[in-house]
Amino acid sequence: MTGRRDRKKAATRKALADAALELFLERGYDNVTVKEIAEAADTAIATLFAHFPAGKEALILDDSGEREASLTTAIRERPQGTSPLDALHAFFAGRAPFREDLPAEYRRRMDLILATPALWAYARTVWIACQDTLAALLAEAAGVDEPDDSLHVLARYVLETPDLASARPDRAAALAEAFAHLKRGWPAL
Amino acid sequence: MTGRRDRKKAATRKALADAALELFLERGYDNVTVKEIAEAADTAIATLFAHFPAGKEALILDDSGEREASLTTAIRERPQGTSPLDALHAFFAGRAPFREDLPAEYRRRMDLILATPALWAYARTVWIACQDTLAALLAEAAGVDEPDDSLHVLARYVLETPDLASARPDRAAALAEAFAHLKRGWPAL
DNA sequence: GTTAAAACTAGAACGGTTTCAGTTTCGGAA
DNA sequence: TTCCGAAACTGAAACCGTTCTAGTTTTAAC
Secondary structure (H helix, E strand, C coil), X not given: CCCHHHHHHHHHHHHHHHHHHHHHHHHCXXXXXXXXXXXXXXXXXXXXXXXXXXXXXXXXXXXXXXXXXXXXXXXXXXXXXCCHHHHHHHHHHCCCCCCCCCCHHHHHHHHHHXXXXXXXXXXXXXXXXXXXXXXXXXXXXXXXXXXXXXXXXXXXXXXXXXXXXXXXXXXHHHHHHHHHHHHHHXXXX | CCCHHHHHHXXXXXXXXXXXXXXXXXXXXXHCCHHHHHHHCCCCHXXXXXXXXXXXXXXXXXXXXXXXXXXXXXXXXXXXXXXXHHHHHHHHHCCCCCCCCCCHHHHHHHHHHHHCHHHHHHHHHHHHCCHHHHHHHHHHHHXXXXXXXXXXXXXXXXXXXXXXXXXXXXXHHHHHHHHHHHHHHCCCC
């Protein structure tokens, strides 16, 4: 399953992502070209795009379903007596950029993303892409078969909230405010 | 004020926008290059970007503050006894892509936008850019001095709703559903 | 009529992305 | 062990949107 080939492939991918992060942190996202990244990782540009077909942004914001998985656990394994919306609030409040006490490594990375419009926009689209999954999870939590319009709307608002709250002076307060209103708007959850 | 120079400038701009729309409708947004558009309008590529610095998408989605103005009237001049949220609901329900009985000219254009991810995404960002304006309008309607987190959240959710509702099978129903929940979530409005 | 600003121009350059044809590397079947 | 085919990788070319540059034309104002 994990032969030499797969190990080498993973190594190439990691070399690319590492080189990209280092260069971005050093000189800023917009001042680094994919050619430089490929050279730093000692690969061809075509190889870079073979590993990250979603483009330059994906070098930093590697998705691979990790988001959907974390959302799923956040809802499915929430403490008893906790509403799905409270679980989601806690989920986001415990992550960057809302949680403050994170290792410097994470923080620098998040600061880069927050400071780079292209990266922040891409991060948002990756979260929004979870809308169907989240709507299904909410339906499950509500004991409904299929998510209807109402749950899709809620899922979208929830996933939009981090982007929105991050732009406010007090991010955590804005996040809490948003979830408070969502709870009022969807009292059944 | 409107001398020959301004008239010619406006003509050039219109020639570019017209050529773009015609070519896009004919062959699809992604199958038309800016070079072709410039040639069809008999201008240089540099001229195209001088008129539409926001890029290729702006050839179709010309902004120029028209959106903010229409939002402002929708809220300020709403019928007495109508809540701001009802006014916004009516505002969006009366526009493409929610209103169905529009001239074929508008419809083809909107179908193009809906069918082209780049255009649809750009349209969304232009609407989202009205967030501060809408938050201020909501504050004004609520008799508050400055919009707080709560109103900024609401403004964002409202502006996000058309994009969201358009992706649902019954657009108008999804729009209504979303506004119903927003009204519950912000009962003061 | 002169002048200066503004519109326009052609062409080069840049950066992200795709494509292509060809090479190397490896896993698995024979 | 050998050999075959798939997969990773490569360099180079091409494409497209966008910006830049240096220079030309047009027009408004004095």
